[in-house]
Each structure stands twice: as structure tokens, then as C-alpha cells.
Amino acid sequence: MKKTTLALAIAVASLTASAANAAYEDNTFYTGAKLGWSELYKLDANKVRISDHFGISTSDRSNVAGGAFLGFQANPYLAFELGYDWLGSAKYKRSYRSAGKSYDVGHSKVSAQGVSLTGKLSYPIVDGLDIYGRAGGMVTIAKWKNGGLVKKYDALSHGTKTDLSPVYALGVDYRFDEDFSTRLEYQYVHNIHTKPGASPDAGTVSLGITYRLGSPAIVAPVELKTEVNRYVLNEDVLFAYAKADLKAEGRQALDNLLTNLVKIKPTESAIVVIGHTDRIGSVSYNQKLSEQRANSVMKYLVANGVPSHVISARGMGKSQPVTGTKCNALRGASLKACLAPDRRVEIEVKALNEREVEVIKSTK
Numbered sequence: 001m002k003k004t005t006l007a008l009a010i011a012v013a014s015l016t017a018s019a020a021n022a023a024y025e026d027n028t029f030y031t032g033a034k035l036g037w038s039e040l041y042k043l044d045a046n047k048v049r050i051s052d053h054f055g056i057s058t059s060d061r062s063n064v065a066g067g068a069f070l071g072f073q074a075n076p077y078l079a080f081e082l083g084y085d086w087l088g089s090a091k092y093k094r095s096y097r098s099a100g101k102s103y104d105v106g107h108s109k110v111s112a113q114g115v116s117l118t119g120k121l122s123y124p125i126v127d128g129l130d131i132y133g134r135a136g137g138m139v140t141i142a143k144w145k146n147g148g149l150v151k152k153y154d155a156l157s158h159g160t161k162t163d164l165s166p167v168y169a170l171g172v173d174y175r176f177d178e179d180f181s182t183r184l185e186y187q188y189v190h191n192i193h194t195k196p197g198a199s200p201d202a203g204t205v206s207l208g209i210t211y212r213l214g215s216p217a218i219v220a221p222v223e224l225k226t227e228v229n230r231y232v233l234n235e236d237v238l239f240a241y242a243k244a245d246l247k248a249e250g251r252q253a254l255d256n257l258l259t260n261l262v263k264i265k266p267t268e269s270a271i272v273v274i275g276h277t278d279r280i281g282s283v284s285y286n287q288k289l290s291e292q293r294a295n296s297v298m299k300y301l302v303a304n305g306v307p308s309h310v311i312s313a314r315g316m317g318k319s320q321p322v323t324g325t326k327c328n329a330l331r332g333a334s335l336k337a338c339l340a341p342d343r344r345v346e347i348e349v350k351a352l353n354e355r356e357v358e359v360i361k362s363t364k
Helices: 002-015 148-153 248-263 283-303 332-338
Strands: 028-041 055-060 062-073 078-098 101-126 129-146 158-175 180-189 201-213 225-227 230-234 269-276 311-315 344-351
Touching: 028 078, 028 180, 062 201, 078 129, 078 180, 078 201, 101 158, 129 180, 230 248, 248 283, 269 283, 283 311, 283 344
Parallel strands: 269 311
Antiparallel strands: 028 062, 028 201, 055 078, 062 078, 078 101, 101 129, 129 158, 158 180, 180 201, 225 230, 230 344, 269 344
16 A cells, blocks of 8 residues: 555656646536555454354455546636546455364455545645645445355345445645646545445545646637737737746747837837736636736836836736627637637837827738
8 A cells, every 4th residue: 555655656746847837727627537546444353254153364455446537627726526436345265263273164355336426625736736625425335245155154145235425535636738637646435334234444545637628729829910009919929828928929929019119119108018818717817817918028028128117017807808709609629719819918009198109000
């Protein structure tokens, strides 16, 4: 058990060498699978004894475990998961003692599996790495079977029992790209009811992989365009998904813009950089992201010659979409592609006095 836990921890640590990503989006689904090691506790001789004639000579309570799950991400901190778990099995050899000697007379086996519904609360530690806890209920299906001569001494030589047991889990979740994340988890299922008198607990250490359904698609770069007295740049050109650091192509687009700003004499103008996001995600998250992106653009323009006293930046979050209702029927990648015009940075150029400033429409 300890060796397996160490191996899983090393596997997760090796994945954290890649770049981290932002928080999970609201109202999205995900699916995943996990594999690990399970141990059934509280299966001592007194609780699994089949008959006064026989005792337990050896036991194997650890086994491979695994499962699958489907989740709904309500917000960056709360999710709900429907899962299936194979909880492992325990095997026992039975012995009969006579005249100081022990004889092997058969074997017994207990196995368990279940379907669970849990709530999952997450808290970010660093960018892309969350610690989480899960709690809920599991419908467990336990089976037991006795073999050899043991059958003759027990009316309940085999059977199946279905019951409801509480389930708890604690783990860490690491997102290593926009679609996939991995989790290292310890799960505990309490009181799995089997034959009368035996109610083992199941502890499982597992490593899982999660795929986000409808994660952001890579949007094709949108050409820089201008409007009267306003430049509009698509954020997918300027920034990577959910980031505020300018990409190489974003710096190139701003260099093109600087050429035009020089022509309209920025020292005689008031320049306002306004960041906008799409409607996906919470209000607070989008507001912060829009402000960070607007400030990144403003700092780049100032560093490349625009006087700092004539330029300012502000974020509008998702409060001013331009797509209207045309994307309402879409989901997943199609929705994100449709909402691309909402993800933008607008640069307004206004005269410091009342006269109009001519804006060059070409962005060569």
C-alpha cells in the first residue's frame, strides 16, 4: 500500500512540470477514470468467522481498485460527481485444527463495488493546482462466497447485499492543459454491509485522469481591424486562453497599432484601453481578467513610446457583449468560437480638445 501511494505521488509530481492553467469554467461537464489500490479494513477473524469449526490462517485484503466518474462543474469551487468504483476484494484461507495440526479446508472471498453521488469542494493552491474534498453517499454491492468444506457448515455460504454507505475523499487536482487534468485521491467508504456481522470499510488510493467536455477551443487568429476613433483587437490574438501576458503575435499587432498612433500624434490625444471578456465564467473572474489584459496592453504601449499621462486602462468584464443572442443555442467549443468577438480589447483615441482626431483605417 505504501509503495503504491509513493508511486502515485511521484507520477503526479512529474506532471506538474508543465505549465499551469486557469480556474475551471462554470456550468461545464467533465468525465474521467481512475486506477489504484484498495484495502478492506475491519475484516478480522471474529467478524468474518463462518463457523466455530474453522478459523482464518492467512488473508489478503489488498487489491487493485478503479472506477469512472462524470462531473458537473457548477462554479470554480463546487462540482458534483456521479461515480462507479470497484472497491477490491479480500481472500481468506480456512483451516481446521485437530490434534495440534492445521488442515486447509477451503477459502472465502469478499468483494465490493458501488455507485456514488458526491459533492466536491475545491480550493486553489497555485495556478492550476487545487486541493479538494468530496463527500456523499454510495450504493454498495457486496458479495461473499465460501469454498471447499466450509460450505457444509454455513447456511449463508454465498450471497449479495446492497446497501447505502457514506463516502469521503481528499485529493489534489492538477490541470496540465485546457482539456485534461489529473488527480491523486484517497477515498474512504464506511460500513460496507456484507453477510451478518461483517461490515468492512474500504480505503482506496488512486490516480485519475479527467477530460473537460467543451473546454475552450483554439480560436483562429482574427485580423486586427479598426473603426472610427477606435481600434478593436481580438483577445485571442493578443493573449493565450485565460492569460494576461502578451503573445508574440499580440505584440506584433500592437506594433502595427503604434505605427498609426504616431501618425495621429498621441501627445495630442487621450487614449483609453478597455478590456472585455465573453460571458463564460463568473463576474468577478472575468472582471479581474479584463483589467489585467487592459493593463498589459497599456504598459506595452507606454514602453514603446506612448506618453503615460495620456493613456489609461479599465476592464469591463463580460458586461458589454457584442454577440447578442446569436450564440444562445450553442454549447462547448461551438459556443466559445461564436463568442470570440466578445473577447476583445478596444483602444479609443480621442482629442484632448474638442476637435476630432483622424484615425487611420489601415493596419499595415
